[in-house]
Amino acid sequence: MDTIFALSTAPGKAGVAVIRVSGPEAFRAAEAVCGSLPATHKAALRRFRKRDGTLIDEGIVICFPEGNSFTGENVVEFQTHGSQAVVSLLETELSSISGVRHALAGEFTRRALLNDRLDLTQVEALADLIEAETVAQHSQAIETLSGRLADSVVKWREGLLTAMSLVEAMIDFSDEELPPGMTEDIVRRLAELARTFEREIEGSQVAERVRSGFEIAIIGRPNSGKSTLLNHIAGREAAITSEIAGTTRDVIEVRMDLFGLPVTFLDTAGMRETDDPIEAKGVDLAKQRAERADIRIHLVESSDSGDLRIEDGTAFVGQKRDLASYPGFGLSGVTGEGVSDLLHAIHEYLKNSVNSKGSISNERHRRSLVEAKRCILQAAVHIELGEDYVDLAAEELRRAVHELDAVVGKIGVEDVLGKIFATFCMGK
Amino acid sequence: MKHYDVIVVGGGHAGCEAAHAATRMGAITALVTMKRDDLGVMSCNPAIGGLGKGHLVREIDALDGVMGRVADLAGIQFRLLNRRKGPAVQGPRAQIDRSLYKAHMRTEMESLPILDLLEGEVAELLFENSKLVGVGLTDNAAIYGKTVVLTTGTFLGGTVHIGDKRYPAGRMGSKSSIRLAAQIRDLFPRMGRLKTGTPPRLDGKTINWEVLESQPGDDVPTYFSFLTNSTSTEQVSCGITHTNGETHDIIRENLDRSAMYGGHIEGTGPRYCPSIEDKVVRFSDKSSHQVFLEPEGLSTDVVYPNGISTSLPEDVQESYVSTLKGLDNVRIIQPGYAIEYDYCDPTTLSRTLEHRDQEGLFLAGQINGTTGYEEAAAQGLVSGLNAAAKALSKDTVTFLRSDSYIGVMLDDLTTRSVTEPYRMFTSRAEFRLRLRADNADQRLTEFGKLAGCVGEARWTVFAEKKSKLDSAKAIMENKTYSSKELEGFGISVKNDGKKRSTFDLLSFPNIEFPDLLEIQPELSSVEFHVREQIERDAMYANYLVRQERDAEALQRDEQRAIPVDMDYESLSGLSGELRSKLVRVRPASLGQAARIEGMTPAALTLILSVLKRSEAERRA
Numbered sequence A: 001m002d003t004i005f006a007l008s009t010a011p012g013k014a015g016v017a018v019i020r021v022s023g024p025e026a027f028r029a030a031e032a033v034c035g036s037l038p039a040t041h042k043a044a045l046r047r048f049r050k051r052d053g054t055l056i057d058e059g060i061v062i063c064f065p066e067g068n069s070f071t072g073e074n075v076v077e078f079q080t081h082g083s084q085a086v087v088s089l090l091e092t093e094l095s096s097i098s099g100v101r102h103a104l105a106g107e108f109t110r111r112a113l114l115n116d117r118l119d120l121t122q123v124e125a126l127a128d129l130i131e132a133e134t135v136a137q138h139s140q141a142i143e144t145l146s147g148r149l150a151d152s153v154v155k156w157r158e159g160l161l162t163a164m165s166l167v168e169a170m171i172d173f174s175d176e177e178l179p180p181g182m183t184e185d186i187v188r189r190l191a192e193l194a195r196t197f198e199r200e201i202e203g204s205q206v207a208e209r210v211r212s213g214f215e216i217a218i219i220g221r222p223n224s225g226k227s228t229l230l231n232h233i234a235g236r237e238a239a240i241t242s243e244i245a246g247t248t249r250d251v252i253e254v255r256m257d258l259f260g261l262p263v264t265f266l267d268t269a270g271m272r273e274t275d276d277p278i279e280a281k282g283v284d285l286a287k288q289r290a291e292r293a294d295i296r297i298h299l300v301e302s303s304d305s306g307d308l309r310i311e312d313g314t315a316f317v318g319q320k321r322d323l324a325s326y327p328g329f330g331l332s333g334v335t336g337e338g339v340s341d342l343l344h345a346i347h348e349y350l351k352n353s354v355n356s357k358g359s360i361s362n363e364r365h366r367r368s369l370v371e372a373k374r375c376i377l378q379a380a381v382h383i384e385l386g387e388d389y390v391d392l393a394a395e396e397l398r399r400a401v402h403e404l405d406a407v408v409g410k411i412g413v414e415d416v417l418g419k420i421f422a423t424f425c426m427g428k
Numbered sequence B: 001m002k003h004y005d006v007i008v009v010g011g012g013h014a015g016c017e018a019a020h021a022a023t024r025m026g027a028i029t030a031l032v033t034m035k036r037d038d039l040g041v042m043s044c045n046p047a048i049g050g051l052g053k054g055h056l057v058r059e060i061d062a063l064d065g066v067m068g069r070v071a072d073l074a075g076i077q078f079r080l081l082n083r084r085k086g087p088a089v090q091g092p093r094a095q096i097d098r099s100l101y102k103a104h105m106r107t108e109m110e111s112l113p114i115l116d117l118l119e120g121e122v123a124e125l126l127f128e129n130s131k132l133v134g135v136g137l138t139d140n141a142a143i144y145g146k147t148v149v150l151t152t153g154t155f156l157g158g159t160v161h162i163g164d165k166r167y168p169a170g171r172m173g174s175k176s177s178i179r180l181a182a183q184i185r186d187l188f189p190r191m192g193r194l195k196t197g198t199p200p201r202l203d204g205k206t207i208n209w210e211v212l213e214s215q216p217g218d219d220v221p222t223y224f225s226f227l228t229n230s231t232s233t234e235q236v237s238c239g240i241t242h243t244n245g246e247t248h249d250i251i252r253e254n255l256d257r258s259a260m261y262g263g264h265i266e267g268t269g270p271r272y273c274p275s276i277e278d279k280v281v282r283f284s285d286k287s288s289h290q291v292f293l294e295p296e297g298l299s300t301d302v303v304y305p306n307g308i309s310t311s312l313p314e315d316v317q318e319s320y321v322s323t324l325k326g327l328d329n330v331r332i333i334q335p336g337y338a339i340e341y342d343y344c345d346p347t348t349l350s351r352t353l354e355h356r357d358q359e360g361l362f363l364a365g366q367i368n369g370t371t372g373y374e375e376a377a378a379q380g381l382v383s384g385l386n387a388a389a390k391a392l393s394k395d396t397v398t399f400l401r402s403d404s405y406i407g408v409m410l411d412d413l414t415t416r417s418v419t420e421p422y423r424m425f426t427s428r429a430e431f432r433l434r435l436r437a438d439n440a441d442q443r444l445t446e447f448g449k450l451a452g453c454v455g456e457a458r459w460t461v462f463a464e465k466k467s468k469l470d471s472a473k474a475i476m477e478n479k480t481y482s483s484k485e486l487e488g489f490g491i492s493v494k495n496d497g498k499k500r501s502t503f504d505l506l507s508f509p510n511i512e513f514p515d516l517l518e519i520q521p522e523l524s525s526v527e528f529h530v531r532e533q534i535e536r537d538a539m540y541a542n543y544l545v546r547q548e549r550d551a552e553a554l555q556r557d558e559q560r561a562i563p564v565d566m567d568y569e570s571l572s573g574l575s576g577e578l579r580s581k582l583v584r585v586r587p588a589s590l591g592q593a594a595r596i597e598g599m600t601p602a603a604l605t606l607i608l609s610v611l612k613r614s615e616a617e618r619r620a
């Protein structure tokens, strides 16, 4: 197997750059560059030189031995000054060593997987971790990375196999004395599994939101102050992480980090009655989008406003507080009054739902669970129909196990892996 | 001197089937066994078939083997197990008259013109320059041939245990195969010990049948062979009795005198076929166990009590057996015993059952760690076909998990090895809905014809059946009906815009063939047994589409061959444990590798990448 290297920090000028080398020749390659190596896991200062002795940089070198490194192979990390020139000189030097080459996209992670340092769910979590922008995304990825999902799958699979073994016993040992009440026992177990999966599937929607961001739609008549409010939030209250051009010109999206949670505010600017069929279609889309959002903030006339409350994802708040005084809660995008209260209320509301999330956040996993649940319910139906249909029940359960196996990557190796590795970029 | 294509050692179920198959392929064959009287001996219970096992018998029959036909002739009680459940999990089973089975098997074997039946004990394999050339007998005679099939059953290093008594024997009344065992252990390091047991045999005249529940056979027998339409053998019932607290007390008190619990046996026994000692210890909360009293034949009074196999001393057997209802005054004709024997780790074999380290040597039956007549016979068939194919330079004959239980068994054995005697169950087959006992001929007879092991008589019968099925199906699939049209015939289906054929309709649980006659009156000419078969084929149609896809995926992985000389040692990144498993099993394909226990996606990806790289290199 080749020894590979790549820049592991973001390219460009920076304080520090890390170049990672992994593979059987990693230590030899490092020696060629910096002379003697420190003991493993110990950082040491070394001079990095070209073969002709010219100094490239002075920096830190750390060695990790096979079996005790990220990839499972011998790994060396060079921490250099974050200069593009230094990095490129060091890379040139490394690639001139025989058996050492530049890593392909995702190759470090792939090796970690190959060496059983990570399982499939952990590899996916790692991708999420690297993409994480907010604290919530980070902690979710860390949870999966620590193997929580894989552990759950093992537990579910056990439960499923137990139910399955009872069904199989009804088939393969029908000629022998079986304990009474087996059908009921199986149905009970299946129902329990289906409930667990159902909870996970529901929880996964929240988890998916943590990954992709919660959507908060600001709704109101034209000129109710929606854009002013959004501008205020974006400018003062929360850090914009990206501004996405609306899918229709009628929706403006602003993605930000709200006290650690990823959120996307939707300004459904064009929601007005219109005769223009094209525009009407846009308005329709905007409406649908708002309905699907996790929270809808309705900006209403001052007289319609009450206390600040988010119920079933909907809040009614008074608008243009700066222009009018009224007894209920109100805010103003111009003065900023009430905005902070609203954001805290949103955060509180979302945090509660985040606490209910399950172990799965990835769409691939969710689909597998949905299918597994379907199979389990179908199996229960067959079992309840009576002995005649145990063969079909068993088939459904086999399928359900198959789906769980797919989550941790027991089957369809090539497809699943191909897809996962395609989303990785180099050197991670 | 005669030079054989195939030499089969052993005349048990594996041996007979192997010799028969080899001759069907046209190989000049010798069957060497201890005694001519060995042919068709059933060492243990007087029954053939069951769940998974019945499937194997049907598959052997579909390939024109002997077991099914002989079992039909000797069957004295036929029962289709799981009759009320779906056809995929129904298994034909029959009580067998031992002496009839032996007699018919012998007639069958003696009728084969290119088979020589030889009596003698094989003492060694003969080699010339490390090339296998034949076998040597204990009387120093030699038999030469191109290939050798070993089917020595429980005889290799066999030791019988009754209480603390033990002596070498291949089974009760037969000598153990000791010299051959020594040579085999020498040649092949990966040998192990397994054990199995058998119950005492009872004198039926001393059983009080009056007080016992009886279990009759089916009114309409379901035969094993696709060629059998009826038999004239008299049919009998079995009796049912139970163990009780007193039985269990006696057994518990004497556990230390049992060969197994007294620590005399090192081999592992089957969990699913526990001795009565095992049942009492492991399921101590169960106050009673069912025991079937199976007559061993029409012309004998011997009864086989199924469910109380034991290795306790004779006096203990006497006292506990008499505590069972109806057995108060029973006389034991032959005590129960356990037997321990050598087996060969089947992962040393390729899928043709040829030993990977010894060209020309094939192993089949109990010697490969399996248990059961059907499992032995099915392996006999595979080894016979392939030994013949090798001797005659024909293509190998291999089976897949997706085409047969035979394929499932071969794959399990050669991939996962065994930790206890291996027995077939329907739950081992992930393609169970396709691999039914009723369609074994549709799955395999044509394949067998191409391989060269299916004779004219069977082919004619099959071809006729097939053409009837095909033409009936063609009528049925020829026209489709909307839900509205079906409504007109009084059949209500989901109004989903789909048009359905009458074949599709049969997959609905409440629709049967006669319901279709109103829609397609031309179907009324379809014969009864053809209708039944079509119903079974249609029943799983919706599931089969899915299984078909899985089977294709499997086939893809199966087709990615791994070279036998794959260098796992140099694959860095494999855990030590997986590496040693891969080296041991030497999977023939990526699909097989995936089924090795403990295999990880990571390791598979690694193997796959090596395969791809070497493919790329070859292309370049």
Ligand SMILES: Cc1cc2nc3c(=O)[nH]c(=O)nc-3n(C[C@H](O)[C@H](O)[C@H](O)COP(=O)(O)OP(=O)(O)OC[C@H]3O[C@@H](n4cnc5c(N)ncnc54)[C@H](O)[C@@H]3O)c2cc1C
Pocket (backbone or CB within 6 Å): B009, B010, B011, B012, B013, B014, B015, B032, B033, B034, B035, B038, B039, B041, B042, B043, B044, B045, B120, B121, B122, B123, B151, B152, B153, B154, B155, B156, B170, B171, B172, B174, B177, B180, B196, B197, B198, B273, B337, B338, B339, B364, B365, B366, B367, B370, B371, B372, B373, B376, B377
């Ligand atoms: C005590 C006992 C208990 C059993 N219990 C069960 C059970 O509970 N369930 C079950 O399914 N099965 C049971 N069986 C196993 C069943 O009998 C076997 O699985 C089946 O018979 C194996 O078939 P085979 O062809 O491999 O070997 P066998 O039927 O054992 O035949 C071996 C043949 O090889 C011949 N032979 C052996 N060595 C030589 C030699 N050196 N030279 C020439 N000929 C030789 C023998 O004479 C014999 O004919 C039991 C067997 C025994 C003995």
